[in-house]
Amino acid sequence: MTAIAAPAVRRTASRRVIVDRILLYGAAGFLALWTLFPIYLIALAAFSERTAIYDYPKALLPTRFSADTMSFFVNSTGVLSSLRNSVIVALGTIVLGLLIGTPAGYALARFSFPGRGFIQVGVLISKMFPIAILSIPLAVTFIQIGLYDTLQGVIIIHTAMVLPFIVIVTAGVFLGVSRELEEAATTLGTSRFGAFVRVALPLALPGLAAAAIFTFVTSWNEVFAATILTVRNTTLPAQVLGALNISPLYFRFAGGFFLIIPSLFFIFFMRRYLFNLWGPGR
Amino acid sequence: MFRSEAALPLGLLAPTLIYLGLLILLPVAQAVTLSFQAADGSFGLDAYRKMWSDQAFTEAFRNTILLIVAIVPLQMVLALSMALLIHSRFPGHGAFLYIYALPLAISDLAAGIVWLAMFTDQGYLNTILQGLGLIKEPIAYLSYENLQWIFIAVVVAESWRATAIVLVILLAGLQLIPRDYFEAAEVFGANRIRRTLSVVLPMLRPSLQSALIIRTIFAFQVFGVVLALAGRQLPVLGYEAYDWYYNNRNEHIAAAFATLILVLTIAVTIVYMRLLRVRETEIAR
Numbered sequence: 001m002t003a004i005a006a007p008a009v010r011r012t013a014s015r016r017v018i019v020d021r022i023l024l025y026g027a028a029g030f031l032a033l034w035t036l037f038p039i040y041l042i043a044l045a046a047f048s049e050r051t052a053i054y055d056y057p058k059a060l061l062p063t064r065f066s067a068d069t070m071s072f073f074v075n076s077t078g079v080l081s082s083l084r085n086s087v088i089v090a091l092g093t094i095v096l097g098l099l100i101g102t103p104a105g106y107a108l109a110r111f112s113f114p115g116r117g118f119i120q121v122g123v124l125i126s127k128m129f130p131i132a133i134l135s136i137p138l139a140v141t142f143i144q145i146g147l148y149d150t151l152q153g154v155i156i157i158h159t160a161m162v163l164p165f166i167v168i169v170t171a172g173v174f175l176g177v178s179r180e181l182e183e184a185a186t187t188l189g190t191s192r193f194g195a196f197v198r199v200a201l202p203l204a205l206p207g208l209a210a211a212a213i214f215t216f217v218t219s220w221n222e223v224f225a226a227t228i229l230t231v232r233n234t235t236l237p238a239q240v241l242g243a244l245n246i247s248p249l250y251f252r253f254a255g256g257f258f259l260i261i262p263s264l265f266f267i268f269f270m271r272r273y274l275f276n277l278w279g280p281g282r
Numbered sequence: 283m284f285r286s287e288a289a290l291p292l293g294l295l296a297p298t299l300i301y302l303g304l305l306i307l308l309p310v311a312q313a314v315t316l317s318f319q320a321a322d323g324s325f326g327l328d329a330y331r332k333m334w335s336d337q338a339f340t341e342a343f344r345n346t347i348l349l350i351v352a353i354v355p356l357q358m359v360l361a362l363s364m365a366l367l368i369h370s371r372f373p374g375h376g377a378f379l380y381i382y383a384l385p386l387a388i389s390d391l392a393a394g395i396v397w398l399a400m401f402t403d404q405g406y407l408n409t410i411l412q413g414l415g416l417i418k419e420p421i422a423y424l425s426y427e428n429l430q431w432i433f434i435a436v437v438v439a440e441s442w443r444a445t446a447i448v449l450v451i452l453l454a455g456l457q458l459i460p461r462d463y464f465e466a467a468e469v470f471g472a473n474r475i476r477r478t479l480s481v482v483l484p485m486l487r488p489s490l491q492s493a494l495i496i497r498t499i500f501a502f503q504v505f506g507v508v509l510a511l512a513g514r515q516l517p518v519l520g521y522e523a524y525d526w527y528y529n530n531r532n533e534h535i536a537a538a539f540a541t542l543i544l545v546l547t548i549a550v551t552i553v554y555m556r557l558l559r560v561r562e563t564e565i566a567r
Binding site: 116266 | 288290291292294295297298299301302305306309310312313316360363364367370372375378380381382383384385386387388389391392394395396397398399400402404405406408409410412413420442450453454457499502503505506509510513520523524527528533536537539540541543544547551
C-alpha cells in the first residue's frame with residue numbers, strides 16, 4: 001500500500017511545487033513589468049527623433065533612436081541654467097542639512113537626557129507639514145528680506161524639508177558605530193570632539209553619504225516650493241513645470257526622463273538604508 | 283551611552299530645533315495669520331469666503347478626496363503583494379526588490395510625464411490596445427470630454443509612483459515578524475492565502491497603519507502629477523494653492539487653501555489614530 005502511495009504523493013507534491021513556482025514568478029514578473037515598462041517607454045520617447053512623437057502607431061522598439069530630442073531639451077532656453085541651479089541647490093542643501101542635522105542625530109544616538117523622546121517625536125512630526133503651508137508664507141517673508149528668487153532661499157526651505165530625515169538617518173548611523181571605540185579614544189587622552197572627528201565620523205561616513213544622496217534626490221525632485229519661491233532663478237523641475245503648457249510633447253518627455261535619471265541610481269546606493277528611512281526598527 | 287549631562291546633547295540639538303522652529307513652526311503660524319487677513323491687513327474671514335465661493339473650490343475638494351479614496355487602497359494592495367512576494371525570499375528576490383523600489387525616488391511631476399507618454403492621444407497605450415485589437419481607434423484619454431479617463435490616468439500614475447514607499451514600509455514590518463510564525467502556520471496545514479490573512483496581516487498592522495497614514499496625508503498635497511497629466515482640467519487643492527499665489531498673486535487665499543490642506547492632514551491623522559488606536563510613535567515613522 002504505502003509503497004504504491006508514496007511516489008504518487010511525491011509526484012503530486014512536486015507538481016504542486018512547480019505550479020507554485022510558476023505562479024510566484026508570474027506574479028513577480030507581472031509586477032516588475034508594471035514598474036519597468038513605463039520607464040522603458042519614457043526613455044524610448046526621450047531617445048527617439050523629435051518627429052517620432054507624431055508617429056502612430058508608436059514603435060515599441062528603438063527603431064528611430066536619436067539623441068536629437070534630448071539635445072533639443074538640454075539646449076532649450078533656461079534648461080542648462082536651471083540644471084545648474086538644481087545641482088547648486090541640492091549640494092547646498094546637503095551641506096547645510098548635514099551641518100545642522102548630524103550633531104542632532106549624534107545627540108539622539110549617544111545621550112539619554114530629559115525630553116529626548118519628546119524631541120524625537122517633534123522632529124518626526126515636523127516632516128508631515130504640507131509644503132504649501134511652508135512655502136507661501138516664506139515667499140512673503142523672502143520678498144521682504146531679499147531672498148525671493150534666489151537659490152539661497154530654495155536651499156533654506158529644502159533644508160527644512162530634509163532636516164528631520166537627516167536627523168533620523170544619522171541617529172541610526174551613529175547607533176551602529178561602536179560607542180566603545182569612541183570611549184576608548186577619550187580614555188587615551190583625546191577630547192570628546194576629537195574622538196567624534198577621528199573615530200565616529202570616519203566610521204559613519206557611508207551612512208552620511210546615504211543621507212546626502214537622499215537629500216540630493218529630495219531637493220532635485222521638489223517642485224512646489226521651488227516654483228513658489230523663484231521667478232527667473234529657478235530649478236530644473238520648476239522649469240519643466242512652468243513649460244508644461246507651452247512646450248511640445250517631445251520637450252516634456254525629454255524633461256521627464258531627465259528628471260528621472262538620478263532616481264535610477266538612488267536604490268543602488270540606498271539599499272542598506274531603505275528601512276532606516278521609512279521603516280521602524282530605530 | 284555617555285554619562286548624561288543635559289547641556290551637551292541639547293547644545294548639539296539646538297541648531298536643528300531652532301531651524302525647524304524658524305522654518306516650520308513660524309511659517310505655519312504665518313500662513314494661518316495670512317489666511318485670516320484681507321489685502322488691506324484687516325482681520326476676518328474674507329479669504330476663506332473667497333476660497334469657498336471660488337468656482338473651482340468644490341471641484342478641487344471633491345477631486346482631492348476622490349483621488350485619495352481611489353489611490354490609497356490600490357497602493358496598499360499592490361505594495362502588499364510585492365512585499366509578500368519579496369518576503370518569501372524566492373531565488374532572485376533581490377533583483378525584484380530593486381525593480382519594485384525604482385519609483386521610490388521619482389518625483390510626482392516626473393511620474394506624471396512618464397504616464398503622459400502612455401495616455402497621450404498618439405501614445406503607447408493607444409498603440410498597444412489598438413495593436414491587440416481591443417480598440418478600433420485611438421481614445422483621447424486626456425481630453426476635457428473624458429474627465430473619467432483623466433482621473434484614471436492620475437490614479438494610475440500616482441499608484442505607480444508611490445507604491446514603492448508603501449512597499450518599503452511593509453517590508454520593514456514583515457522583517458520584524460519572527461520566521462517561526464510562518465513555519466508554525468505551515469505545520470498546521472494553513473494554506474498560503476489563509477496563512478497570509480490570519481497570521482501575517484494582524485502582525486503587520488502597525489506597518490499597514492503607518493503606511494496608510496503617510497500615504498493619505500501626502501495625497502492631500504497631490505500637485506505635479508495632476509498638472510502634468512490634466513493641467514487645469516482636474517483641479518485639486520494643491521494646485522489651487524499654487525494658482526492663487528503664483529498666477530493670481532493673492533497670498534491670502536493661497537494661505538487659506540494651504541491652511542485647509544493642513545487642517546485636513548491633522549484631521550485625518552486624528553481620525554486614523556482614533557479608529558485604528560495607533561500610538562503616536564507609530565505614526566511618526
